Amino acid sequence: MDFEDTPEEAAFRSEVRAWIEANAPKHLEDQLKRANFGDIGITSEDPIQACKSWQKKKAEAGWACLHWPKEYGGGNRTPMERVIWNQEEGLYRALGGLFTIGQGMCGPTVMAWADEGAKRRLLPPLSSGEEVWCQLFSEPASGSDLAGLRTRAVKADDGSGDWIINGQKIWTSGAQNSDWGLLIARTDPDVPKHKGLTMFYLSMHTPGVEVRPIKQANGQSSFNEVYFTDVRIPDAQRLGAVGQGWEVSLTTLMNERLSIGSGMSTGFPSLLSLCMDVEIDGKPAVEDANVRSKLAQFAVREMGLKYTGMRAITALSKGETPGPENSIGKLVAGATMQDLAMFALDLQGQSGVIWEKDGPHDGRFQAILMRSPATRIEGGSDEILRNIIGERVLGLPGDIRVDKDVAFKDIPTSGRKKVAAG
């Protein structure tokens, strides 16, 4: 039990610190400090280019995708070294957000399922940020019930072996900035839903791919709809066997949990400083008994998440594989940040309604309030995560699935009873 660095870790930390000190884009520091949830805050230049150039610089010095093997553009470093890097990168870590899905989920899937040639071609530019990836999983009619997806992949009738894709994906983060997509599609509707799926990757610049940003509830557009109209994909871009898509997707989803980093934050430090700034009855809010009780509640959640992350890293560094127990990170963080934002606005009083970047506390809590509903849904809703904990950690039985042995094409698609005409 030790929170301190070992001598090797300390040496690595000082090497990292020196490199970041000498190379980080310091001209962006002030803007990044005022970044809000869902908004990286860079206005002085193209934020996408800012992200890509920092990633490129890191890659050239061997600091990109630290945990990947060197031949795929990684740093071949230990989990602990990766954590130390993340801690030291600090503020500039926000510049990596553009690559999170690609490097955290698509990359590991490619690494596990693609052939050697594809890995050597695809992974290094993903690591260096020259190519951005997105994950084409969710659909309008299949969110939590992902295996119910309807996008079709049909063999071309010209004997080429190519696949023709038609359908629609939704909630695709960063599709508008992506060069590649990891796509799961239905290749056989005559078998039960999990068995008729196949995984592919494709260039997002392929003809017939159309990306339409979604205007979200918080006014931003980070999610997209992606439409496929007769999009042609060579069979060589298939990952896993035909019909094995569900199994392949589990690699992706498991790696979502592996991207533990140093855990999610709930915005607690900002709340604490707010409580010292705003007043109740002429005294700092932090002196109010009710405020203190609430603050303590948020504190133990924030710290509990932080140390849960550290325990997971400890396990990882001992060679254990992080399992479904890591589902608690987002489950706790999502709900906590939403509650925290509501509490912060309450403390701000009537001014809490103001959402101005140059307004009180940079509009930070308003941004969390308006973005956090998505956190509770994306990448596994609170309810799905509770099912995962219940079934895969605690060993409880699965729900009864009425569509389990039914051919996909026979599964009902509407809950509304059909009314006979006349």
Place this chain on the structure above:
Amino acid sequence: MNLDFSDEQKALKEQVRRFLEDRGGAARMRGVLTSDASYDKELYQGLADLGVLGAAIPEEFGGVGLSHLDLCVVAEELGRVIAPVPVASSIYLVAEFLLQAGSQAQKQAWLPKLAAGEAIGAFALVEGEGRMAPEKIKATVSGGKLTGTKVPVADGDCADVAVVAAKSESGAVSLYLVDLSGPGVERTTLNSIDPSRGQARLTFSGAPAELLGGEGDGWHIATQVMDRAAILIAYEQLGGADRALEMARDYALERMAFGRQIGSFQAIKHMLADMYVSATLARSNCYYGAWALASGASELPVAAATARVSATQAFQHCAKNNIQVHGGMGFTFEYDCHLFYRRANALALALGSVSTWEDLLVERMTAGNAAAAA
């Protein structure tokens, strides 16, 4: 960084678990609850013989000389079986008071006996309802004689020696060591929500009292020792929370309703998932506490309050929902659910209520320890 216990500590944990399970586990708590005994003497002696009472007491004072991390491991196992023994009062508190503030003679007089289970210690601080504060202490010591009433005193019904907070002649809160078998001591056993860890009223009328630590240092020492004890009790709470969750899980797998295992209903499944979340956050916060306790880190006060608040909530959450998952059977005396519910709610008040510890946590974070939470 390494946020885990060592293989030796894990082996100790297994050993203590086997020892406790071989002796009946939570059934020992029921045994005390349904008898007139104030604690389980046989079990306590067994723990002493196994060396776990003296785990963190140095060898020169009759202990085993292991670390506080080992004691955390022991505490978790005692919590799992809600052991009906006065270990919190005697070991987490009184032995710690002696180690932190006792003179060589005081340590020699009492630590070997505490480690051997031959004597039991109790900490007498509270004087009635409400949040404890130095100005609420009315007990006084004059000419080496203690006068006043302490209520409630955990394990005050069976203790041989007490550490008592009282005002010295100059009016400063100080700590005193009082031999409870001596003159001027009257004790009354009180009924409580958890009689397996007894509560008593101690009335002192001129009882001989010996200063422990410096005069006027009482509140400061008590705060330090209660921080340390809070982490150990948090481990007991953690063990209890885990066990309550397991009981609920096992029942959800076994019990059928509407033709299915009740654990397949999301209403039950999600309740259990939330219990798991509470217990996991508490465990992680307890690891932080254990590290701070064993290493003497400057974060100890923040870590103690964090572990304390988190583990209290987890145990209460798991214990109450354990009854809920069991339905009507959970409210019978026959089922063990109420044993955990009793202990969870009693431990929630030991060393001060949750709101007291929430207040301490914020005070400590804002007093320059904010970095620990960042």
